[in-house]
Amino acid sequence: MRNGGAVAVWRACRRFAGAALLAPLATARAADLARHSAKYDVDQAKYQEEARKEEEGRERATEESERHEHRHPRLTIAATLLQIGIAISTVAIITRRRPFWYGALGLGVLGALTLGSAWVF
DSSP, X not given: OHHHHHXXXXXXXXXXHHHHHHHHHHHHHHXXXXXXXXXXXXXXXXXXXXXXXXXXXXXXXXXXXXXXXHHHHHHHXXXXXXXXXXXXXXXXXXXXXXXXXXXXXXXXXXXXXXXXXXXXX
């Protein structure tokens, strides 16, 4: 039993000595972590400012996109009217009939007016 007590004392001394040797390392590690934490706080503030600027740019782009999307249906109608006018003018050339030609001109003018209204309104 005497040896058991000596072993326990020996283990306690080793633990105490190990803790005493590791304490300066733990303090140095804590200081290193505090320095890194301060650096990351500065970096985080910088990245948050960059993110705010990017969000403002995104909002401007979204507004511009909505404005262009508002024009889209009129532009589609204008393109369709012009294409139908071209197709009818082709029929007018083949059949040599003036009513088709006038209809194609009317659709072309209507398509051009619709195109203009998409950009004005």
